[in-house]
Amino acid sequence: MAVYPFMIFKNQKASVISRIIRHELIHFHQQLELLVLPFYVLYFLNYLFNLLIYRDHDKAYRNICFEVEAYANDDNPDYLLQRKMFAWIRRRPKKVD
Numbered sequence: 001m002a003v004y005p006f007m008i009f010k011n012q013k014a015s016v017i018s019r020i021i022r023h024e025l026i027h028f029h030q031q032l033e034l035l036v037l038p039f040y041v042l043y044f045l046n047y048l049f050n051l052l053i054y055r056d057h058d059k060a061y062r063n064i065c066f067e068v069e070a071y072a073n074d075d076n077p078d079y080l081l082q083r084k085m086f087a088w089i090r091r092r093p094k095k096v097d
């Protein structure tokens with residue numbers, strides 16, 4: 001979990017930590033683009049909207065526009081070097097079954 005400027009981790013295997021850090025750093029970039037607080041407002045509203053559509057917490061969460069970008073790119077160590085601003089707007093929601 002990332003609450004700018006902090007990252008909060010549960011106990012994880014070392015192999016998973018770098019991916020989680022990249023995921024949360026993507027969220028930091030998203031938060032800075034939106035001056036932090038509006039990020040959380042949009043995040044929550046997007047979740048509620050998705051929940052109305054999918055009627056499922058996991059699908060609603062995984063299709064939040066910020067999560068779509070983060071999950072699609074947290075395995076790419078170079079992503080933040082090439083990421084364009086507001087990339088979360090251009091991401092298409094992923095079908096999660």
Ligand SMILES: [Zn+2]
Nearest residue numbers: 023027067070
């Ligand atoms: Zn995330």
